[in-house]
Amino acid sequence: MANAQQNYFELFGLEPNFFIDKKDLSSKLKRLLQSAHPDRHTQGGSQQQMLAMQKTTRLNDAFAVLKDPVKRAQYLLQLVKNIDTTQDHTVNDAEFLMQQLELREELDTITKQKNASELMSFADKIEAMAEQQEAELGRLFEHEPWDLDALKISIYKLQFLHKTLRDIELAEDTLLD
Amino acid sequence: MALLQISEPGQSTRAHHHRLAAGIDLGTTNSLIATVRSGEAATLPDPEGRHTLPSVVHYKSDGEVVVGHEAKSRQAVEPGNVISSIKRLLGRGLADMDKIKEFSANTLVESDSGMPGVVLNNGIQKNPVEVSSDILRALASRAEEALGGELGGVVITVPAYFDEAQRQATKDSAQLAGLKVLRLLNEPTAAAVAYGLDSGSEGIHAIYDLGGGTFDISILRLEKGVFEVLATGGDSALGGDDFDRAIGQYLVEQAKVDSDDRRAHQLAMIKAREVKEALTDTDSVEVNFFDWQGEMSRAQIEEIIAPIVDKTLLSCRRTLKDAGVKVDEVDKVVMVGGSTRVPLVREKVEQYFKVPPLTDIDPDKVVAIGAAIQANVLIGNKSDDDMLLLDVIPLSLGVETMGGLCEKIIPRNTPIPIAKAQEFTTFKDGQTAMAIHVVQGERELVEDCRSLARFELRGIPPMVAGAARIRVTYQLDADGLLQVMAEETTSGVKTDITVKPSYGLNDEQITDMLKSSFSHAEGDMEARMLREQKVEAARVIEAVSAALNENGKELLNDEEYAAIQSALEQLNETAQGDSAKAIEDALEYVEKSTNEFANRRMDASIAKALVGHEVDEIDEI
Numbered sequence: 001m002a003n004a005q006q007n008y009f010e011l012f013g014l015e016p017n018f019f020i021d022k023k024d025l026s027s028k029l030k031r032l033l034q035s036a037h038p039d040r041h042t043q044g045g046s047q048q049q050m051l052a053m054q055k056t057t058r059l060n061d062a063f064a065v066l067k068d069p070v071k072r073a074q075y076l077l078q079l080v081k082n083i084d085t086t087q088d089h090t091v092n093d094a095e096f097l098m099q100q101l102e103l104r105e106e107l108d109t110i111t112k113q114k115n116a117s118e119l120m121s122f123a124d125k126i127e128a129m130a131e132q133q134e135a136e137l138g139r140l141f142e143h144e145p146w147d148l149d150a151l152k153i154s155i156y157k158l159q160f161l162h163k164t165l166r167d168i169e170l171a172e173d174t175l176l177d
Numbered sequence: 178m179a180l181l182q183i184s185e186p187g188q189s190t191r192a193h194h195h196r197l198a199a200g201i202d203l204g205t206t207n208s209l210i211a212t213v214r215s216g217e218a219a220t221l222p223d224p225e226g227r228h229t230l231p232s233v234v235h236y237k238s239d240g241e242v243v244v245g246h247e248a249k250s251r252q253a254v255e256p257g258n259v260i261s262s263i264k265r266l267l268g269r270g271l272a273d274m275d276k277i278k279e280f281s282a283n284t285l286v287e288s289d290s291g292m293p294g295v296v297l298n299n300g301i302q303k304n305p306v307e308v309s310s311d312i313l314r315a316l317a318s319r320a321e322e323a324l325g326g327e328l329g330g331v332v333i334t335v336p337a338y339f340d341e342a343q344r345q346a347t348k349d350s351a352q353l354a355g356l357k358v359l360r361l362l363n364e365p366t367a368a369a370v371a372y373g374l375d376s377g378s379e380g381i382h383a384i385y386d387l388g389g390g391t392f393d394i395s396i397l398r399l400e401k402g403v404f405e406v407l408a409t410g411g412d413s414a415l416g417g418d419d420f421d422r423a424i425g426q427y428l429v430e431q432a433k434v435d436s437d438d439r440r441a442h443q444l445a446m447i448k449a450r451e452v453k454e455a456l457t458d459t460d461s462v463e464v465n466f467f468d469w470q471g472e473m474s475r476a477q478i479e480e481i482i483a484p485i486v487d488k489t490l491l492s493c494r495r496t497l498k499d500a501g502v503k504v505d506e507v508d509k510v511v512m513v514g515g516s517t518r519v520p521l522v523r524e525k526v527e528q529y530f531k532v533p534p535l536t537d538i539d540p541d542k543v544v545a546i547g548a549a550i551q552a553n554v555l556i557g558n559k560s561d562d563d564m565l566l567l568d569v570i571p572l573s574l575g576v577e578t579m580g581g582l583c584e585k586i587i588p589r590n591t592p593i594p595i596a597k598a599q600e601f602t603t604f605k606d607g608q609t610a611m612a613i614h615v616v617q618g619e620r621e622l623v624e625d626c627r628s629l630a631r632f633e634l635r636g637i638p639p640m641v642a643g644a645a646r647i648r649v650t651y652q653l654d655a656d657g658l659l660q661v662m663a664e665e666t667t668s669g670v671k672t673d674i675t676v677k678p679s680y681g682l683n684d685e686q687i688t689d690m691l692k693s694s695f696s697h698a699e700g701d702m703e704a705r706m707l708r709e710q711k712v713e714a715a716r717v718i719e720a721v722s723a724a725l726n727e728n729g730k731e732l733l734n735d736e737e738y739a740a741i742q743s744a745l746e747q748l749n750e751t752a753q754g755d756s757a758k759a760i761e762d763a764l765e766y767v768e769k770s771t772n773e774f775a776n777r778r779m780d781a782s783i784a785k786a787l788v789g790h791e792v793d794e795i796d797e798i
Binding site: 012013028030031032033034035036037038039040042043045047048051052053055056057060061063064169172173 | 775
């Protein structure tokens with residue numbers, strides 16, 4: 001079933017949906033890999049090993065997309081509405097743009113001060129914001145017909161918060177050095 | 178080629194004979210080989226009862242190659258003809274050699290493969306792949322003598338932190354030694370297997386592996402026989418040798434020897450090791466070094482080595498973060514590598530993880546034992562086992578972009594196998610070729626990353642600038658080895674790729690080296706090839722027929738079914754003849770004809786894995 005014709009949701013026996021039980025997804029991945037993984041095919045010929053590698057690759061890919069709320073939302077919009085939200089980043093939400101600037105400045109200041117505890121509490125704040133944003137994204141997906149513009153903005157906001165979290169990690173690394 | 182041979186879980190297909198497989202720990206200072214016999218994994222000793230084989234090779238002027246203890250004993254007599262610690266050079270370039278001090282007795286030169294060549298006093302020149310393959314050959318023949326048969330395959334362990342070039346060089350060494358590599362396995366994962374299967378334990382495990390020259394930390398989740406590596410990290414240039422170096426430095430300072438005296442420094446290292454080992458069991462020791470005489474206490478050397486141990490804990494912290502695991506979620510800590518015998522290491526690790534580290538399996542043997550268990554599964558001796566290892570790529574993979582920057586395409590700690598596709602276009606009218614430089618590492622600048630290979634794409638159909646769409650796919654297999662494919666998507670033309678590994682051999686060079694070792698027996702070779710092709714043809718005919726019987730009617734339409742049957746008949750006929758080449762062609766044709774069938778069969782079996790278990794779960798409720 002790591003079938004090239006199946007979409008990522010189908011690979012895991014799921015309906016296309018934003019709501020996903022991560023534990024269930026992870027245990028399904030392991031079951032699928034028990035059958036698909038190249039280590040299960042070492043006694044087959046090269047054709048079989050090649051197929052096993054390709055199918056496992058696809059399963060790993062699908063899992064990476066489905067477990068991440070931003071990638072999952074983008075994939076869902078592409079799949080159902082044929083809308084690509086991975087390239088287009090123009091958002092006309094002045095309030096959010098302002099907030100974005102402020103958050104970046106705050107991170108810059110903390111990084112320059114090399115203040116570890118401030119950095120931690122900043123990380124906590126962003127994490128809480130990301131959680132809220134993910135919940136909002138969920139609400140938007142629940143509400144049919146989908147408000148596509150609102151969805152796009154919401155995905156973008158969540159993406160920004162995730163990127164900020166990654167930058168916080170980088171800042172943490174430099175603090176450690 | 179073969180079609181899927183699906184066996185139902187818990188039910189073995191046929192009683193096939195036990196096949197010989199071994200796990201090899203190819204270490205910097207010592208190597209080991211282990212195997213599973215009557216369900217028990219153990220390392221194999223030499224006739225003198227010694228389990229470890231020093232990774233030291235003596236090349237005699239008459240061409241004789243001596244590996245192990247005897248070679249090590251020659252080191253004091255003729256250091257210029259003996260090579261040790263070759264693992265540090267494996268997959269490395271001459272430019273990396275500054276840090277490597279072990280080779281002071283040998284001269285290093287650049288060879289055309291970009292690999293350093295080690296030149297011995299007697300004029301013999303060897304590259305790291307050749308030296309490693311001599312060590313592997315010595316281990317394999319030990320196993321074959323002990324087990325009384327040819328090895329069907331081996332699992333070789335590598336430090337988790339090894340980059341792609343180092344992994345490829347390890348695999349090349351095995352190929353040169355005539356060994357079939359079932360899998361390259363990360364050392365910490367191997368240790369986890371040895372411990373995990375022993376105790377049947379579940380939960381989050383941290384594997385702390387401090388060897389002579391490398392440090393690895395891996396965080397794994399164990400669940401129902403699945404070993405899932407969550408993250409791996411470490412330092413490929415940090416190890417117990419650094420303890421010796423730091424203590425040696427102290428001795429040199431105390432004895433006030435000339436800081437340029439290289440021999441004194443070497444002696445200091447040896448003395449330092451003695452002091453370190455003595456202080457594992459006692460609290461203080463009497464030391465004589467040149468004109469200096471004194472007493473060294475454990476507390477004293479602990480103060481000297483503490484910064485090095487702290488550095489390993491910093492790596493642990495980062496790797497835990499990468500794994501998304503908090504320190505107090507770690508259930509067990511496993512100690513691997515001889516350097517974890519140092520009491521301070523155990524203390525600090527316990528303090529950090531807040532659990533007493535596990536040390537019950539000999540830290541020198543645990544890796545080989547884990548590799549043997551995995552080899553036994555992969556060779557098919559334990560087909561109904563649920564054990565599965567899911568590993569990750571240790572270092573991010575990237576490509577060079579404008580201005581010498583590195584664009585990451587696969588981030589570190591991504592589960593493998595994995596593939597990423599990238600689209601390029603031409604920037605000149607009629608451009609038919611382009612080059613891609615693949616690097617590995619976490620830094621932004623290409624020059625700070627490890628160069629893996631340069632790929633040259635040729636045969637792009639000439640178009641106006643920017644019109645071509647070249648889709649390049651980077652595929653990392655389950656061994657962490659890279660393969661690159663490219664296609665021009667508007668025309669569907671597959672472009673040719675020439676790979677030039679930055680520090681290693683290309684396929685041709687390996688084939689040449691293999692051929693030169695066989696060349697004197699060409700007639701034998703042909704007869705052997707014909708025999709092998711006939712065996713393969715018989716195997717394929719049996720496997721495909723069985724597959725057709727099982728679900729051919731279900732998965733194929735009449736036309737597809739007939740096409741496969743006719744390909745089989747053709748193969749059957751050709752296999753009666755005497756042309757190895759004709760049989761090879763017929764085999765290839767069968768492979769082509771059955772590709773889609775094999776694909777559908779695999780899909781069906783994977784689908785079953787999902788559905789089958791769901792039924793089980795309902796039953797349980």
